[in-house]
Amino acid sequence: MPDVRPGLAEEYDALRPRMIRVAYAIVGSRAEAEDVVADCWLRLVDADARDPVRDLTGWLTVAVARAATDVLRSARVRREEYVGPWLPEPFVTTGTGTAPDPADRVTLDETVSYALAVVLESLSPAERTAWVLHDVFGLGFPEVAAVVGRTPAAVRQLASRARTHLAAQSPRFAVDRTAHQAVLDRFLAATAGGDLDALIATLDPDVVVTSDGGGMVGAARRPVHGADRAARFLVGLVAKYVGDVEIELLDVNGAPAVGLREDGVLTSLVVLTVVGERATRVDILRAPAKLAAVEAQA
Structure with missing residues (x-):
């Protein structure tokens, strides 16, 4: 590897979070996004050794985006052969009950919310x-x-x-974090208690529930549409859990979500898209490989 110009590594480190967001918005996988950005560091060192890069932000953005687009094109082939619905790998941080750092809000909430990541697919x-x-x-x-x-x-x-x-x-009308958390709390109470009426009241009439098991664990092979069918599906899903289930508050792409653990192992990640006072989407990530990637983010 060529000698690294003094200060280049520090400039790259400062831009790295933004570049990961660029790559993640394109590929829909945090792990792949981080790989893309790491690879572009090596390319940057080579390019800078030949001719010092003056506009580091511009150079990295283009390089990361080009590499991420190549990864996405390759990934599309794999996703077409995926068993059941494919959901993006979320961008997860451990929930603390407080809002994320303001810098994260600009680059995460506004650009790659989980609802948007799903639609981008x-x-x-x-x-x-x-x-x-x-x-x-x-x-x-x-x-x-x-x-x-x-x-x-x-x-x-x-x-x-x-x-x-x-x-x-x-979603046409975004809700603030407090409103999102309130809907999530009602959703959890209704599903845990098996209260169909309360759960239906928490769901939009046209709600869509998507569960991604990757063919490895139990999950619906097709999305479930409508509040009544969705509520019955969700209550039935919860009833299948046996033993102690730990509910963990997480931040998924900048919004409140929950993880379910059995014997300490993360077995489900539940993400709501909230419009007004109801959930319009319920995305349930159960694929072991994706959950392992979530665990690696901790």
Whole structure:
């Protein structure tokens, strides 16, 4: 490896959290995002040795986005063969009952909420990258074009299509952390108590419940639609738990969520999308490999 210019490592470390957010928004996996950013450090050292990089933020953003897009294209093949619904790997921190650091709120809540990460999966890799880079991280269309291999005009169209698609599917009215936590508390009390009426009242009439078991553990192979069916599914799922279940408060992509542990092992991660006073989505991550990745984030 070439000698590292003094100060370059410190500049990279300062930008690393932002770059992980860029990569995560594109690939939907924190582990893969961290791998992408680590690989780009090696590329940066080589490039800087040849010709000192003046705009480190711009260079890294383009390099990370290009590498992440390549990873996403490869991952799409695997995800098409996945058993049951595929949910993104969440960005998890241990809950403390307080809001995350303000810096995390800017780069996490506003850009890659879990609800948004789920919807982003419906975009093509080029649409996803164009929207993330332009609408979220503020890159110009010429820079985005260099990443996705299209003309600036084509990238403008990609971002526009993605914007329209996301507007149709993303939650229209965000709630604050307190309101989100209140719905989560009601949801937990109703499911734990097997109270169907209370649970239905917590769910939006058009709620969608998605469970990702990866074919390794019990999970619904298709999303469950509608409050009544969803409530019965959720109560039935809870009834299958035996023994002591520990409920752990977590932050998933900047919002309150819960993990369920059996004998100390994380076996489920439950994430709500809240609009108003009800949950419009319930995403249940049960795939062991993804939960192991969550544990590694601690």
